[in-house]
Amino acid sequence: MSRFExxxxxxxxxxxDSFARQGAMEHLGACLNRIEPGLVxxxxxxxxxxxxxxxxxxxxxxxxxxxTAGGYAAFTLxxxxxxxxxxxxxxxxxxxxxxxxxxxxxxxxxxGRTLTxxxxxxxxxxxxxxxxxxxxxxxxxxxxxxxxxxxx
Amino acid sequence: MSRFExxxxxxxxxxxDSFARQGAMEHLGACLNRIEPGLVxxxxxxxxxxxxxxxxxxxxxxxxxxxTAGGYAAFTLxxxxxxxxxxxxxxxxxxxxxxxxxxxxxxxxxxGRTLTxxxxxxxxxxxxxxxxxxxxxxxxxxxxxxxxxxxx
Amino acid sequence: MSRFExxxxxxxxxxxDSFARQGAMEHLGACLNRIEPGLVxxxxxxxxxxxxxxxxxxxxxxxxxxxTAGGYAAFTLxxxxxxxxxxxxxxxxxxxxxxxxxxxxxxxxxxGRTLTxxxxxxxxxxxxxxxxxxxxxxxxxxxxxxxxxxxx
Amino acid sequence: MSRFExxxxxxxxxxxDSFARQGAMEHLGACLNRIEPGLVxxxxxxxxxxxxxxxxxxxxxxxxxxxTAGGYAAFTLxxxxxxxxxxxxxxxxxxxxxxxxxxxxxxxxxxGRTLTxxxxxxxxxxxxxxxxxxxxxxxxxxxxxxxxxxxx
Numbered sequence: 001m002s003r004f005e006x007x008x009x010x011x012x013x014x015x016x017d018s019f020a021r022q023g024a025m026e027h028l029g030a031c032l033n034r035i036e037p038g039l040v041x042x043x044x045x046x047x048x049x050x051x052x053x054x055x056x057x058x059x060x061x062x063x064x065x066x067x068t069a070g071g072y073a074a075f076t077l078x079x080x081x082x083x084x085x086x087x088x089x090x091x092x093x094x095x096x097x098x099x100x101x102x103x104x105x106x107x108x109x110x111x112g113r114t115l116t117x118x119x120x121x122x123x124x125x126x127x128x129x130x131x132x133x134x135x136x137x138x139x140x141x142x143x144x145x146x147x148x149x150x151x152x
Numbered sequence: 153m154s155r156f157e158x159x160x161x162x163x164x165x166x167x168x169d170s171f172a173r174q175g176a177m178e179h180l181g182a183c184l185n186r187i188e189p190g191l192v193x194x195x196x197x198x199x200x201x202x203x204x205x206x207x208x209x210x211x212x213x214x215x216x217x218x219x220t221a222g223g224y225a226a227f228t229l230x231x232x233x234x235x236x237x238x239x240x241x242x243x244x245x246x247x248x249x250x251x252x253x254x255x256x257x258x259x260x261x262x263x264g265r266t267l268t269x270x271x272x273x274x275x276x277x278x279x280x281x282x283x284x285x286x287x288x289x290x291x292x293x294x295x296x297x298x299x300x301x302x303x304x
Numbered sequence: 305m306s307r308f309e310x311x312x313x314x315x316x317x318x319x320x321d322s323f324a325r326q327g328a329m330e331h332l333g334a335c336l337n338r339i340e341p342g343l344v345x346x347x348x349x350x351x352x353x354x355x356x357x358x359x360x361x362x363x364x365x366x367x368x369x370x371x372t373a374g375g376y377a378a379f380t381l382x383x384x385x386x387x388x389x390x391x392x393x394x395x396x397x398x399x400x401x402x403x404x405x406x407x408x409x410x411x412x413x414x415x416g417r418t419l420t421x422x423x424x425x426x427x428x429x430x431x432x433x434x435x436x437x438x439x440x441x442x443x444x445x446x447x448x449x450x451x452x453x454x455x456x
Numbered sequence: 457m458s459r460f461e462x463x464x465x466x467x468x469x470x471x472x473d474s475f476a477r478q479g480a481m482e483h484l485g486a487c488l489n490r491i492e493p494g495l496v497x498x499x500x501x502x503x504x505x506x507x508x509x510x511x512x513x514x515x516x517x518x519x520x521x522x523x524t525a526g527g528y529a530a531f532t533l534x535x536x537x538x539x540x541x542x543x544x545x546x547x548x549x550x551x552x553x554x555x556x557x558x559x560x561x562x563x564x565x566x567x568g569r570t571l572t573x574x575x576x577x578x579x580x581x582x583x584x585x586x587x588x589x590x591x592x593x594x595x596x597x598x599x600x601x602x603x604x605x606x607x608x
Contacts, residue, residue, distance in 0.1 A: 148205060
């Protein structure tokens with residue numbers, strides 16, 4: 001059970017809509033797994049198009065899905081009339097991102113009127129075994145009165 | 153003129169070779185611009201495949217090319233028998249990444265036997281005018297005796 | 305010449321007043337050197353009370369004056385009716401903080417209505433020669449309508 | 457029960473000895489609470505000498521004890537012939553540090569031959585109730601063959 005109470009009961013649908021408009025996530029091949037109040041999980045299957053020079057997931061790609069998971073975790077707690085932007089994130093790569101897929105989990109540490117703080121964890125899953133390969137922290141700013149999807 | 157003296161005069165060729173093996177950089181459409189002792193510049197032309205939900209470059213993609221620019225800046229100063237891995241990076245997004253292309257510049261602040269510290273700056277170029285959209289810092293670890301391209 | 309235009313011409317006096325109310329800065333023995341639009345410099349003379357276990361300045365103390373220098377750099381650009389709080393900072397210790405004094409310089413990278421981004425540099429000065437020992441980045445949040453010194 | 461196995465069974469005594477030689481910790485009035493494999497807790501009672509301009513604990517002081525707690529957490533896992541230095545840390549201040557005391561807890565996320573990654577949490581305790589006021593991440597480098605206390 002989450003300790004967070006979403007403002008908009010329709011938050012998961014808004015996130016799926018927003019995520020689908022992120023060309024970058026589609027280009028990487030990422031998809032949304034879990035969407036809960038204060039928590040979002042993104043899955044990224046391995047492809048050679050995501051690698052650094054030694055054949056592991058690129059650290060910048062690991063960071064990109066961590067940033068996105070944290071951003072949408074924050075997004076679960078805002079109203080339909082607002083959007084969230086990342087202001088900064090920090091990623092520490094603690095093991096090679098060697099796996100069949102990455103699972104990035106973003107969690108809200110502290111939601112706020114203006115700023116929301118999240119933490120992220122990325123696991124590399126190889127033959128069913130998950131190893132944490134990155135940890136991160138993130139600050140997001142809420143833009144109130146600016147819906148994520150502008151009226152058409 | 154650079155204040156750094158490269159150990160391997162062939163550093164630029166090694167970096168081009170390593171970059172070409174990064175599936176992720178090719179998939180994003182990034183290319184190497186400048187390679188100088190302690191400095192590497194990466195260019196990333198705009199494509200809808202690189203965007204967040206509002207049509208700007210995705211912050212995670214901005215971070216990915218900044219990480220890569222910093223990493224190869226550090227790489228300019230190591231021997232042919234070593235490689236460099238990112239240990240951590242921090243990116244602050246200071247303006248929307250709105251442009252025809254991004255230019256990420258990585259600079260070595262402090263090279264070291266084990267750790268190298270870099271800083272990164274990303275500019276969004278729109279109709280010829282560049283705006284700094286991100287700044288970052290990064291720690292890299294040198295793996296001596298492990299050439300970036302293993303003997304085949 | 306600064307590229308920043310202060311809102312309140314009296315900014316330096318407000319900063320000196322605020323700094324003087326920081327019990328921590330007095331306890332460490334820090335003082336304000338330069339105060340310019342978007343830039344503040346803090347000096348911290350060496351004392352055994354500031355050391356880590358090997359007799360150098362403690363990294364946490366280096367970080368504390370860097371945080372303060374960045375915070376007041378941001379403070380130079382706000383109105384008399386506002387205050388600034390650090391939201392996050394990141395410090396990289398790039399050389400031992402070995403010197404007769406530390407000089408921490410905070411610079412505004414990007415001032416904003418809500419958030420201001422600063423960068424910091426700390427130099428250790430030994431027998432007149434300065435060595436950069438730390439670099440940092442910082443996010444600050446402006447609280448409008450909350451003067452730094454509440455009316456008595 | 458800890459998931460870490462200390463190399464030196466005498467780690468707690470070495471940490472108490474090292475901490476006692478940190479002039480900065482004594483000057484702030486900090487003391488060691490818990491020392492376990494991979495975990496160290498530091499307590500800092502409130503004093504006006506530790507405040508920022510509004511009377512709360514200074515964010516730089518909060519960061520300093522977090523850095524120290526993480527550093528000694530890493531220290532619990534090294535041999536008597538080595539020492540640990542902070543390479544970088546990042547602190548996010550998520551609530552005002554308003555309390556009778558701060559409790560900083562450092563935990564090892566990933567110990568390594570060269571680098572160790574820690575995370576830190578600082579709680580402000582007020583009238584018995586603890587509120588998390590800061591979270592952080594840290595990278596440390598191990599110097600093997602350089603005992604923390606050089607032979608006299």
